[in-house]
Amino acid sequence: MDYTIIGNAVNLTARLQSHAEIDGIMLGHETYSLVKDEVAAEEQTPFKVKGFAEPVRAYKVLGLYDDLADEGLVIREEQDGFRFLLDLQKHDKAAAIGKVEELLTRLKK
Numbered sequence: 001m002d003y004t005i006i007g008n009a010v011n012l013t014a015r016l017q018s019h020a021e022i023d024g025i026m027l028g029h030e031t032y033s034l035v036k037d038e039v040a041a042e043e044q045t046p047f048k049v050k051g052f053a054e055p056v057r058a059y060k061v062l063g064l065y066d067d068l069a070d071e072g073l074v075i076r077e078e079q080d081g082f083r084f085l086l087d088l089q090k091h092d093k094a095a096a097i098g099k100v101e102e103l104l105t106r107l108k109k
Contacts, residue, residue: 008051015049016058025061032059040065040074040087 016026032041040062046055065085068074075086086096 011051012049012056015051015056019044019047019058020060027059027061029057029059038065039063040068 012028016028020026026044027035027039027041032039041059042062044058044060046057048055062068063073065074065076069076073087073089075084075088077084086100088096091099
């Protein structure tokens, strides 16, 4: 028992692990809420797991935003009071340019 952990968090972790793809990572909602600014993840359909009365919200980790930016899959800029994140896998460039132009117009007012 010197190196044993117990409890709902451990139970949930084991259940999430069983739903993850090979070499994949699944996060529970509480964990995702703590790392969402650093980790790109996709919400999965909530599912029932043994030991929990309600379906569990889970997120499939896609990667770290810094790594995805290095690969050219996201554009991410941050400064004090400013944060910009564009996922190029979810939006085509024309739509992204339109949205950025809309934001610039609002900023210039």
